[in-house]
Amino acid sequence: MNIAIIRNSIVQKALIALSGLFLLAFLLFHLGGNFLLLGTPGQYNQLAQALEHWGWIFHGLELALLVALIMHIWLTIHIRRQQKQLAPKNLHLRQQHSWAGDWVVNSTSRLMVVTGPMILVFLILHLQQFRFHPGERNLEQLVYQLLQKPGWLAVYELALLPVGWHLAHGFGSSFQSLGLGHHKITPFLPRWSQILSVIIILGYALIPLVIYLQSP
Ligand code: HEM
Numbered sequence: 001m002n003i004a005i006i007r008n009s010i011v012q013k014a015l016i017a018l019s020g021l022f023l024l025a026f027l028l029f030h031l032g033g034n035f036l037l038l039g040t041p042g043q044y045n046q047l048a049q050a051l052e053h054w055g056w057i058f059h060g061l062e063l064a065l066l067v068a069l070i071m072h073i074w075l076t077i078h079i080r081r082q083q084k085q086l087a088p089k090n091l092h093l094r095q096q097h098s099w100a101g102d103w104v105v106n107s108t109s110r111l112m113v114v115t116g117p118m119i120l121v122f123l124i125l126h127l128q129q130f131r132f133h134p135g136e137r138n139l140e141q142l143v144y145q146l147l148q149k150p151g152w153l154a155v156y157e158l159a160l161l162p163v164g165w166h167l168a169h170g171f172g173s174s175f176q177s178l179g180l181g182h183h184k185i186t187p188f189l190p191r192w193s194q195i196l197s198v199i200i201i202l203g204y205a206l207i208p209l210v211i212y213l214q215s216p
Pocket residue numbers: 027030034048062119123126127130131139143156163204205207208
């Protein structure tokens with residue numbers, strides 16, 4: 001029974017990793033697109049329109065993003081509950097499968113669970129502000145109007161802290177969850193993960209700041 005739970009949790013962790021990597025790919029794409037906000041006026045809206053012209057492909061990708069997000073959250077909650085069932089009476093099993101045990105005992109993982117809901121709160125706010133904003137879809141104008149306000153600038157900058165933290169740990173551990181660890185690569189994964197997340201976060205932090213500083 002406990003072995004079945006552990007086997008199950010291996011599959012679940014792999015799915016958490018795959019959905020996480022998909023969300024990371026979106027974050028990179030979104031960051032690239034967002035840099036257009038700092039370029040020639042109109043470019044960002046053109047990109048948004050071009051994407052919408054993809055029709056069902058675009059909406060299919062949006063749906064895939066939503067499915068990945070729900071899967072990532074739901075499985076994380078599920079696997080954590082399972083691991084709690086294993087602890088503490090099956091400590092020997094957790095030690096045999098140390099990565100699974102780590103999920104519970106490791107403070108790093110616990111912080112993942114704290115930063116996850118913080119990102120979700122930001123996302124709900126963010127989608128309501130931009131994706132599901134009623135009225136004419138002038139995204140550039142919406143972004144500029146919002147980020148001219150120091151309060152919103154602060155919200156967007158602070159929201160990047162949990163995102164960065166989550167990424168710094170998540171990217172590296174997703175390789176291990178997928179069984180892609182290699183003695184030549186694995187030791188460098190935490191550092192690569194941190195570097196990648198710092199690059200992404202600095203990119204995301206720069207955009208609202210430049211917009212704010214450019215505002216009259
Ligand atoms: C510099 C900061 C950011 C700006 C200016 C920004 C801007 C936008 C805009 C304008 C949209 C609407 C796009 C559309 O409707 O076609 C959007 C959508 C979205 N953003 Fe952001 N964003 C930022 C940061 C983030 C971060 C940090 C995340 C993730 C944690 C994120 C996740 C999303 C998601 C999931 C969507 C919906 C994508 C879709 O369904 O097409 N954004 N963002």
